[in-house]
Amino acid sequence: MQSFEDFAAGDTHEFGAYDVTEAEVLEFAEQYDPQWFHTDPERAESESMYGGVIASGWHTTAMTMRLLVDGFLGDSAALGAKGVDELRWWKPVYPGDTLVVENEVLETTVETDSRGLVEIRTTTRAERESGEVEKVCSFVSYVMFARRDDDAE
């Protein structure tokens, strides 16, 4: 299990994948982001500048989070995140895309006797049905991790 001490600036790690389905894109959008270019495939295909229905940006970050938990945070002493900077949705995510995530540790800072803060850049790429691969989302997050209790070892 990864504690704060196990992170070092420059570490990179890639994991995934997450298959994006139209049913899930519509379901998320109907609940949390019911704008027509996320919820109405027919109107989106004829009127949207994206050429079809696309995932809500918040759905993209949520799917990215699932990859982060499965591939990284789930087996760690993570305690939650304080925030995110530089969140960018570079390209739309379409039903049929497959998402893969890359993490890079930017900096680590001791916060208290029991925990530290790890600054991580996360980049999400989509592999399209066409075979093309594009960066679709990236952000820098500030994640708290418990420090190892050396006395207990």
Place this chain on the structure above:
Amino acid sequence: MQSFEDFAAGDTHEFGAYDVTEAEVLEFAEQYDPQWFHTDPERAESESMYGGVIASGWHTTAMTMRLLVDGFLGDSAALGAKGVDELRWWKPVYPGDTLVVENEVLETTVETDSRGLVEIRTTTRAERESGEVEKVCSFVSYVMFARRDDDAE
């Protein structure tokens, strides 16, 4: 319907509310952020530094988005967002909280003949079951809006 021309720096608007239920907190977390302090109420109550199960930060932004669409974006010429800066989760969101959102327009910029970019600060507050009100989340987003087609009017 609000087009790009209808926004001006300094505009503020408050709307809501969104009732946070434990069932929804668990459902979102099981699908997108299955860390134990989001998915396991009993363990969270005894072991978490938050004192109980809390909503995933990405769930908080998703619920905030729903308020933004219902109170603001749904009746507008919004075309999607390019990104977000300064996303901060100031305090945890708990089941039973009621969320309210305040928007402040920071800046507007013409992007092309057909659209402009509006920089908006969104602040989410939670009204607790205790009656206390706390800022729980805030971010600055860059939202594209269609410009009004004056020829067509």
